[in-house]
Amino acid sequence: MSLLKRLGGAPQPNEPSTPPSAPTPPPAEAAHSTTPTEPPRPAMPASQPPVQSGFGTAASAPPAASGVITSDAGGATDQRILELSLWIVDRVQGSMGNQTELKRTAESERMLQDRFTNYYRQSGINLSDAQVKKLYEMVTDELFGFGPIEPLLRDDAVSEVMVNGPNTVYVEQRGRVSLTPIRFASDDHVLKVIDRIIRPLGRRIDRKWPMVDARLPDGSRVNAIIPPCSIDGPTITIRKFSKKKLEVTDLIRFGSMTEQMAEFLRACVVSRLNIVVSGGTGSGKTTLLNVLSNFIPEEDRIVTIEDSAELKLGQDHVVRLEAKPAEIDGTGRVSINDLVINSLRMRPERIVIGECRGGETMAMLQAMNTGHDGSLTTLHANTPRDACARMETMAMMAGMDMPLKVIREQVASAVDLIVQQTRLEDGQRKVAYVTEVQGMEGDVVVLQDIFVLDMKGKTADGKLITELRPTGTRPRFTSRLEAHGFKLPPSIFGAQVPGQGRW
Numbered sequence: 126m127s128l129l130k131r132l133g134g135a136p137q138p139n140e141p142s143t144p145p146s147a148p149t150p151p152p153a154e155a156a157h158s159t160t161p162t163e164p165p166r167p168a169m170p171a172s173q174p175p176v177q178s179g180f181g182t183a184a185s186a187p188p189a190a191s192g193v194i195t196s197d198a199g200g201a202t203d204q205r206i207l208e209l210s211l212w213i214v215d216r217v218q219g220s221m222g223n224q225t226e227l228k229r230t231a232e233s234e235r236m237l238q239d240r241f242t243n244y245y246r247q248s249g250i251n252l253s254d255a256q257v258k259k260l261y262e263m264v265t266d267e268l269f270g271f272g273p274i275e276p277l278l279r280d281d282a283v284s285e286v287m288v289n290g291p292n293t294v295y296v297e298q299r300g301r302v303s304l305t306p307i308r309f310a311s312d313d314h315v316l317k318v319i320d321r322i323i324r325p326l327g328r329r330i331d332r333k334w335p336m337v338d339a340r341l342p343d344g345s346r347v348n349a350i351i352p353p354c355s356i357d358g359p360t361i362t363i364r365k366f367s368k369k370k371l372e373v374t375d376l377i378r379f380g381s382m383t384e385q386m387a388e389f390l391r392a393c394v395v396s397r398l399n400i401v402v403s404g405g406t407g408s409g410k411t412t413l414l415n416v417l418s419n420f421i422p423e424e425d426r427i428v429t430i431e432d433s434a435e436l437k438l439g440q441d442h443v444v445r446l447e448a449k450p451a452e453i454d455g456t457g458r459v460s461i462n463d464l465v466i467n468s469l470r471m472r473p474e475r476i477v478i479g480e481c482r483g484g485e486t487m488a489m490l491q492a493m494n495t496g497h498d499g500s501l502t503t504l505h506a507n508t509p510r511d512a513c514a515r516m517e518t519m520a521m522m523a524g525m526d527m528p529l530k531v532i533r534e535q536v537a538s539a540v541d542l543i544v545q546q547t548r549l550e551d552g553q554r555k556v557a558y559v560t561e562v563q564g565m566e567g568d569v570v571v572l573q574d575i576f577v578l579d580m581k582g583k584t585a586d587g588k589l590i591t592e593l594r595p596t597g598t599r600p601r602f603t604s605r606l607e608a609h610g611f612k613l614p615p616s617i618f619g620a621q622v623p624g625q626g627r628w
């Protein structure tokens with residue numbers, strides 16, 4: 126008989142039922158009993174993060190032990206099914222002894238189906254077929270995956286998952302952020318999922334160091350932060366790894382850049398300009414860096430340096446470096462700065478740094494200024510002018526005792542082009558400026574926009590209408606592009622347009 130048939134509706138009185146592996150009183154009884162009925166929970170290995178295990182009260186007796194969950198929908202019912210699923214999960218885990226991790230195999234699924242059937246019957250709760258199916262999915266998501274957020278991780282349309290404590294889960298889909306009805310049972314439940322994410326990586330999170338960066342097995346980027354630093358409960362942010370990386374043709378199709386702009390940027394990359402992609406959080410910097418890096422000619426030896434490897438380059442000759450967090454005793458950290466310095470001894474023809482956040486900016490500027498031209502990076506800033514100021518500040522973090530003017534000159538001579546990426550209020554991601562860094566005039570870095578994004582209005586459904594246009598200015602480095610064989614037609618740079626309506 127199929128599982129679902131076995132699971133459908135109320136327990137069948139005539140069907141033989143396998144006794145549970147641990148003798149457990151019927152749940153209705155258990156609900157009123159003073160004797161603890163839980164099987165022993167698997168102990169956390171001492172070396173693991175002291176995230177509390179177990180689900181608190183949910184595990185000791187089945188929720189709604191007295192009867193039937195009637196309503197088809199509604200928060201209360203969902204909550205009770207969630208609690209029932211955790212009650213079953215706790216029992217399944219208890220019955221597994223010391224084996225805390227369950228891998229999805231045909232055998233483990235069969236085992237789970239049997240135990241699920243038993244524990245569901247024991248619970249004495251009657252669910253509709255649809256609810257039993259949902260309950261079973263919740264149990265498998267909990268045991269094989271990351272609990273309530275597992276369906277979001279499976280959904281290719283979801284690009285970001287944000288858990289702000291147990292009762293608030295947001296997602297981003299097609300650039301728009303929205304609240305989901307998904308809930309965790311408690312803070313402990315969220316902590317347990319965090320534990321499941323970081324445990325295989327040998328990472329820890331606790332009150333002493335309450336934050337961690339990690340990656341899911343599929344490459345998705347995860348940040349978790351817990352109390353006391355996260356005030357309203359444990360928080361998880363997952364940037365999902367998109368199986369198909371966006372390519373330049375996608376960005377043109379989405380209207381994130383124009384064909385002319387793409388042609389111009391390709392010429393800049395091939396001609397070994399130093400390019401900085403600037404933008405806010407989640408604006409699409411890494412995606413654009415990936416697109417630009419894929420313009421690097423096949424014959425160049427590329428070294429990529431990232432905090433968490435996200436870039437996916439098509440070239441063969443690529444050495445990928447990834448920073449390393451400190452060990453549990455606080456030693457052994459390898460920073461982006463260390464990797465940039467190390468990369469200089471690796472005969473790189475191109476250095477691609479995922480993101481500059483601090484002192485490594487100085488190492489990068491020095492590399493760019495000492496023959497490692499054609500380097501690419503990203504940083505957090507809202508305009509090209511901000512990006513220059515940010516580079517100065519970050520370069521100062523390197524702790525070298527250099528006057529600001531000297532650092533500013535380093536920025537002005539190292540960086541050739543800033544590409545500003547932005548996420549508009551309606552969720553569209555666009556290139557907002559392509560700006561040449563022309564050098565210094567007095568104490569000021571001279572910037573010249575080559576392309577800008579104009580705001581034209583809004584459609585009835587709230588979508589912003591924009592236009593990416595050339596400013597009519599040919600960059601001063603045009604001769605460098607020509608030396609590499611790029612004779613870009615003047616039309617790429619457009620006719621001179623007065624700077625009205627500039628975004």
Ligand SMILES: Nc1ncnc2c1ncn2[C@@H]1O[C@H](COP(=O)(O)OP(=O)(O)OP(=O)(O)O)[C@@H](O)[C@H]1O
Pocket residue numbers: 284285364367371376379381404405406407408409410411412413553554555
């Ligand atoms: N031009 C684009 N059009 C549509 N979606 C995009 C575009 N660029 C990036 N995205 C999507 O936006 C999300 C964020 O992109 P990305 O990781 O490149 O941003 P980021 O600026 O590097 O973020 P962070 O600041 O967190 O590092 C991803 O899901 C990505 O697929």
Ligand SMILES: [Mg+2]
Pocket residue numbers: 410411412480
């Ligand atoms: Mg990024």
